[in-house]
Amino acid sequence: xxxxxxxxxxxxxxxxxxxxxxxxxxxxxxxxxxxxxxxxxxxxxxxxxxxxxxxxxxxxxxxxxxxxxxxxxxxxxxxxxxxxxxxxxxxxxxxxxxxxxxxxxxxxxxxxxxxxxxxxxxxxxxxxxxxxxxxxx
Numbered sequence: 001x002x003x004x005x006x007x008x009x010x011x012x013x014x015x016x017x018x019x020x021x022x023x024x025x026x027x028x029x030x031x032x033x034x035x036x037x038x039x040x041x042x043x044x045x046x047x048x049x050x051x052x053x054x055x056x057x058x059x060x061x062x063x064x065x066x067x068x069x070x071x072x073x074x075x076x077x078x079x080x081x082x083x084x085x086x087x088x089x090x091x092x093x094x095x096x097x098x099x100x101x102x103x104x105x106x107x108x109x110x111x112x113x114x115x116x117x118x119x120x121x122x123x124x125x126x127x128x129x130x131x132x133x134x135x136x137x
Contacts, residue, residue, distance in 0.1 A: 005047070005055060006030075006033070006045060006047065006055060006058055007030055008055075009054075009055045009056075009058070009078050010029075010030045010033065010058075011026050011027075011030050012078065012079075013076055013078060013079070014026050014029045014030065016079060033045075033060075040062035040063055040064050040071075041063065041064055041065070041066070042062070042063040042064075042065070042101065043060060043061070043062055043063075044060070044061040044063070044097060045058065045059075045060055045061075046058060046059050046060070046061055046090050046093050046094055046097070047059075047090065048086040048087075048089040048090050048093075050081065050086075054078075054081075055078070056077060056078055056080075056081035056084070056086035057075070057076065057077040057078065057081065057086035057087045057089065057090045058074075058075075058076060058090060059072055059073065059074055059075035059076070059090045059091070059094055060072070060073040060074050061073075061094045061097050061098065063097070063098065063101045063103055064103070065101045065102055065103060067105075068102060068103050068104045068105055069103055069105045069106075069107075070094075070097075070098035070101065070103035070105065070106045070107075071106075071107055071108065072091065072094045072095075072098075072106065072107070072108040073108065073109075075087060075090060075091060075094075075108070075116075077090075087119075088123075091123060107128070108120065108125065109131065110125075112127070112130070
């Protein structure tokens with residue numbers, strides 16, 4: 001998936017995640033996704049489209065075949081398309097891509113207090129650790 005094809009759905013979803021964000025902030029949040037190409041040897045932007053061609057769900061896949069490690073990051077579904085299987089399709093594509101790259105260790109991060117952890121558990125993911133992050137408002 002080309003990053004330009006994700007710009008509009010990303011901007012719309014960021015507006016939902018950060019209510020009151022001005023246009024400049026939303027643009028910065030969308031544009032920072034391009035910097036992710038520096039995150040691993042191989043970074044793929046994956047997406048599922050509706051039959052009409054609209055981007056419905058997307059994620060980033062980071063691959064390090066030398067270490068056999070893959071990370072799935074920012075799996076998001078556009079609000080209008082929640083519950084229609086698009087997230088499942090993107091997750092399946094990410095897992096297939098990781099397997100094809102011979103990455104036997106596949107992981108993602110999920111907030112222990114947020115609902116996606118249950119969704120990931122139903123798809124076979126299990127907690128293996130915990131990370132603490134300190135942020136200032």
